Amino acid sequence: MNPEFWSLIGEKAALAGIMIGFALVVAMYSTWAERKVAAYIQDRRGPDRAGWGGLLQPLADGGKLFFKEEITPRHAEKFLFILGPTLAMILACMTGAVIPWSTGFEWGDRIIVPQIADINVGFLYILGVLSLGVYGIMLGSWASNNKWSLMGGLRAASQIISYELPMGIALITILMISGTLKLGGIVEQQMDGYWNIILQPIGFIIFLVCAFAETNRTPFDLPEAENELIGGYHSEYSSMKLGFFLFAEYINIFISSVIIATIYFGGYDIPFVNDAKLTESIGMNWMAVLHFLSLFIKACFFIFVFMWVRWTIPRFRYDQLMDLGWKKLLPLALANMLITGLVILWFNN
């Protein structure tokens, strides 16, 4: 078992490294894209000095964050202060572990599936790690010993946990349809039949809204609402610690987009194409690349949606946010779940 085991470990380590790197790059360019999209929507130019079309801007930003002075406020709880962003970043990196990026490709004599961990509770894993994300924010905000930070942290915490409920229930309907908790299984089930967006439009909407809330994006960005709370939970942060919070947010956006694409839009499925036939004609490896591109394009679209919404819809008031989560989405999700169950059972028999 030993050599096989170690090679597997090596393979997974490589995959993990690639995924983290990829996520970082995507996150970096998301910031650029964000500014570009914003500029486009507001009829401006956006960043255009560093590199062609400002393409080097994210690198410059990153470098700036790297070399900035690090300030830890006097009254802060030092350890937790550092732990906050660290945790946020680590967890953001870890969310993607169960996502199937594409079908397997051949590497020598073995088939490598670009999915870091194909665990049978993939679903729950995502939910679990997502909800852990709130710890980073909470710890950071509390440790800062700043009133704005604390407010921001509290808001973040209650917002994230509030929206987790409808999200969880919305996901249950997917489970009912697919009957498995493995993300790979869900994708495969969609490849054969309809995408879940067709079966679950309401569930999709709920999930989308919740994803916005979970990533603290506008219109739900109350935890860092700069005109109310300065910077919210990261008011006191500087240097790379601040960078981690920002990066974590963008990584989360990316991963959320991937998850939305995976769950509701067929994952790496290429629409209107018979995958099996295509695989025969162009070979496994090319197919994997196509699949990956398919997923990536879908994800990019959703990243765009995230930005689009940010610059279109104004920020909610906090009570409106809570009302939406608890009073609208939660019953809606429950009803959706019941109806889905009824319909499926009805057609099954």
Place this chain on the structure above:
Amino acid sequence: MNIILTSALSGIIFMFAGFVLKDKRHLNLLAVLLFVAMIVSAVFQLQGCEILSGKYPNMIETDPYRVSFFILLSLVGIYYTLMNRYNFSKPGSKVSDYFALIFISFTGIAVLASFNNLLLMFLGIEILSIPLYALAGAAKHKMRSTEAAVKYFLMGSFSTGIMLMGIALIYGASGSFLMANITSYAFDFQSIYYLGWVMLVLSMCFKVSVAPMHFWAPDVYDGTPTVFSSYMITIVKGAGFMTFLTLMSSFKITSEIVADNYRYLLSFIIILTLILGNFSALKQKSVKRMLAYSSVVQAGFMMFALFQISEQSKYALLFYTVSYGIASIVLFYALTQVKKDSYKGFNGLGKKSPVLAFAVTIALLSLSGIPFTSGFLAKFMILSSAMEEPSNLILVVAALVLAVLSIYYYIKVIIAMYFRKGKGKSIKLSTLSSFLLILGTILTVALGVYPDLLKMLLNCLGSI
């Protein structure tokens, strides 16, 4: 299943009753009606008309004894509700919520009355106790109440942990949660099995507030608003003992040594309970606290039913619960009527309110175990059920001698009421209250003179 459903529904109804019924009297009426509904459903269950029967064969069963126990607890509950009908608004204004909590804890009792599975027993106990944590802290503006809630909660969840460990160990040894299987399993992991039992017994001791796990009880019963400590001391404790008895009846006694150890354990628990409870109660200045300690003592007496679990001891426990319940409810009602909780608060009550004083006297005599009150026959039955084993004589006599101590602090109340002069105006009771007090007294005496009344009632319920 009937009783579980009706009690749960009652709880739900009360959750929403507060939005509809604003008048507290209506809430009381509703509570009584729901109790009646619970009793009716229980009677149907006894008759075999059970909703969803057989759907959950590994979880619940209809045990006539426990269903009857449930009926009696509901009857005591009716008495309790009517007696305290003006007291529910004393801790706070959310009367309907209090009732909801009470009825939800009754759901726990219903589960306990029908489990045949440790899993469900655990659930029942939790459903029973979690609302009580909230009830203990119901008087939000009073620090004492909050403190009681904190203590009760911490210690209660602690004992839950112990109980779960016991259940897990028993499960590990026997491979099942079913009571029947636990009694008749292949004897592989003896040490784990008995360790589990000891833990289970300890945690049950906790739930019924028996030494060495009784330390929380006085503080909690003292701090909790009087209305609710009355509930906790009577009905909840009765349900706890019902569970304890059912649980211990599936304890497997494989050898003489095990039997001996079991007896030593029980004797130790009982003697410790009686000594600690009595001597602590002696030096209390507050009657409420004294009653709290005395409830520990009474629990010690109730433990006698576990020595030899038979028809007789089961009936004795039932009888004890009822008689103790009625007496305690009357006493706690009196506590809410006097100004102070201390003995001085009772001074001259015989003049101030003869009916109340008379009822309290009879209740105290019943608790002391004086003949012509049901308390005597309760003690008599429960002690006699333990007497199958000759070596228990010393234990019984010791318990009785310690009971003399308990009489000492009971009669201190009588002395205050009748032999001392009190200040203040006379206490006016409404007609219904007086009637209920008299009813309680009559019940106490009637059961004390003719104990078969209870048996007749049970027979009636079983054969309508």
Place this chain on the structure above:
Amino acid sequence: MIPISYYLFLSLALFSIGMIGVMTRRNIIIMLMCVELMLNSVNLLLVAFSKMHHAQNLGTDVGIDGQMLVLFIMVVAAAEVAIGLSIMILFYRKMYNVDVKSLNRLKH
């Protein structure tokens, strides 16, 4: 296959840590967490036992109920935490601390 005794000792150790914590610690929150530790050690043990019994009787339902209890314990623990935290907030808002030493109004 890890022997059952390992699980047993591990969970008993965790359980004891929790128990000792409840008895010795003075901070109510920490006591609550110790209680949770106790419950979770039981969960661990139950799952282990459940697996063991299942392995002994393959192809049957034996051992399923152990895991069922774990789910129930989780629910109950959540309910307890909910009520416990509420009580603690009530307490904290009066005393501005969560120390059991402040629980002294009912001593005589």
Place this chain on the structure above:
Amino acid sequence: MQTSFDYIPIVILFLLAAGFVIGTIVATHFLGPKRSTDEKLDNFESGIEQIGNARRPFSIKYYLVAILFVLFDVEVIFFYPYAVNFRELGWEGFAAVSTFIGLFLIMYIYVRKKGALDWEK
């Protein structure tokens, strides 16, 4: 063996991520300049002196949301095993879960009627 192996990649991922993050933190710690002044080390409070400690009791609503979440979330957990076996359980299972959802809804309505979900009151 098989199931526990599935999780090893996650551990690897965690180690990698943690290594990267901690490495970066340490690196920036040495890279950045250090010119701390008293004002810089103070907490930011819109430019004025910090008043009191920030860690004070805050609105009870946040607690309430947290507690409600704990309760509801645990109930949601129960849906998952059901959803996985939902086809096998058929109508009977659906009835049972409907009861459960009914209870869930009752609690929800109660909480809502009690005003626990009204942020502004």
Place this chain on the structure above:
Amino acid sequence: MLLSLLILLPLIAGLCLTVIKNEKPLGFVGTAVSIYSLVYSIFLLFAQTPVDTTVLFPWFEIGGIKTNIALSLTGLGGTMVLLTNLVFALLFLYFFSIKKEYSNTFYGLLLIAYGGLNGVFLAQDLVLFYFFWEIVLIPIYFLIGIWGSKKTRISANTTFFLYTILGSMLMLGGIIYIGFQLKPESFLLEDVMKVTAPFGNLQTLAWLFLLAFAIKIPLFPLHSWQPAVYKTSPTPVTVVLSALMAKMGLFAVVNWYMNMFPFSCEMYDNLLYVVGFGLVYASLIALTSNNVKKIIAYSSIAHLALIFMSLFAKSQMGIQGSYFQMFSHGIVVVGLWLSVDYMQRRYKLTDIKSISGLATVDPAIAVFFTFFGLANVALPLTSSFIGEFMMLNALYSYNPILCIIGCSGVILSAAYTLRLSTAILFGERENVSKKVRKFPTTLYLIFGIISIIILVLGIYPSILFNLLEK
């Protein structure tokens, strides 16, 4: 059936009286009930219709052991019932004439105790017996607590109550042991006897019962509650305590203890010495004491100790003498207490030295008091003489030392009784007004009846012996 009337009538009347408001004094109810019961019991006893002398109903069942409502009016029990009714009749008559200010509750509680006492003497079932045994205590407790003398009533009363309850609890333990370990068919006396007799090693059990009874009598080391209570209680309660409740203990020894544990008669020689010591001790205290009530209380202890001793003297004559003396002591003591009460009321008698020379002022009471005193000393021609003579005789043939102790008790009794009456009645007149006051007619009647009974029994004891034979 008819027998239960003896219990129920006073009980019900008592309960009713207790709860009735105090506006109208209704003491006459007590008088009526007691006289009716007296006549009724005499009728039952002397009519000799055996049908009416036993009652048997099934009552309830615990663990397969039946209890019955079993009453029987035979032998010593019958005699004691007669005594109870007599004493209460006299008591109520006395209060009817002398003192009417007691509230209805007082009479009610007294009547409840009355019913209970009748029950104790009638019960033939162990559990039933225990019921009545306890129920006597409760009204007495309240009577002392509410109407006792101000200073000591709470402490003395509490001691009394706890002491007796302790005894009862020990007995209860014994009852439970007998019932559920030895498993008789029922708790009826005859069934209980059957079961316990063959068992050899029942000493613990016997001790449990004996302690309970000894506390009630009270015997020497357990007597400490008694004098304080006698002093504290209002006179009617004292009368009930000394004339009847002490007899309850003795009766229980005869009816239950000796029947259930026949072997025990042989093993208590040492115990009898202790009791004898108590006799002398009590007499000596009575001799040195100055408080009138205390003297009578201790004299009571001494007399009861003698009765107890001779019960265990293992001779028919001793037992008969004891029975006789139980009755006679009851009557004599009533006379003593009532006359003391009269003197207390009218002449503020508390102490032996508080007044003297009463004979010249109120010769009637002097005569009666002297007579009762002499009866207490067991002078020939009084009823006590018959009893004491028989008892000492039996003691002598059993154990001469015990007889000597008993005799010394009698001698000491003579000493303190004479000291008492001499000091009060004769000598220089002190603290007593010169005006001769009229002795009430009713008192003539009451004291007359008592004296006549004492005399009649002293001259013609066969009346009582015939009753006892039944």
